[in-house]
Amino acid sequence: MNRRIRGAFLLAVSAAAVTLTPFSAAPAVAASPFKAPVVTFEGTGPGTVTATLHNPNDRGQCWAEAGVGPNNDHVFFGEAKPESLAQPGQTIKTSLTGLQPGSTITARGGCADTSPAGGYELGETVTVAVPSGKPATGSFGS
Template identity: 35%
Template sequence: MTIRRLPLIAATIGSATALSFISGTTATATPPLAPPVIEDIFAVTGTVSVKFHNPNDTGVCWIYNEENGEIFGGDNPTSFATPDGLMIQTSLGNGQLPAGTMRVRGACAFVPPSTGGSDHSSITDVYVVELPTNPNTPPTGSFG
């Protein structure tokens, strides 16, 4: 029984292959974007800043706090790197972030997340940043 079906399967596959060559159509997919290139990350009391650029010839890139998704620069259009290759510096915190660890990531997509394009084509590895303690913070009186 198996021997009889083999020629039928081969004929079907051959017909489908021939049809695709005759029609001249090929399946093309949009290639994924590369992640943003992060040049520098630095922290001062209450603020984390990142310098980065978009290595792609399309799409936009941004930086965000991995823990809560907050976009650096407040989702302001000037905080997104476009395909022109310009270096962008963007910040988060404006002096208000607590001391401690922040996990920072960059992402690129074909449309900015503010337009509903939250699906990104690529993301960077996580960068762990230590925010320094504010030397002007008054003591809490707690010793434990």
């Protein structure tokens, strides 16, 4: 008799679990498409190029990078310090300094998806002129 009660109880619990499972599961949510950053590059002073970088995603981090010199050496704007990385929805400015005035660099932005899906998106590579003139002083007649 004790076995019948246990059997009936287990059957009832099993039936309840099967019935409730579809209602207790969270609906699957598709992740939004991961995109490359929106980035512009501008020569802002002798030997300096500044990137204005926007992370259009709801996850991940974005950066700006460049190919510099005759060997197209790979460098990151802002020395890849945390403050040079755009967080989700954030727009930042970050610079490369110490460049050869009057030269050109190739530059682009990229975003890394830090979610379990992973991956990255890179923007278009552009050529940027490095300014060579003296910086403006903001004074007149001097």
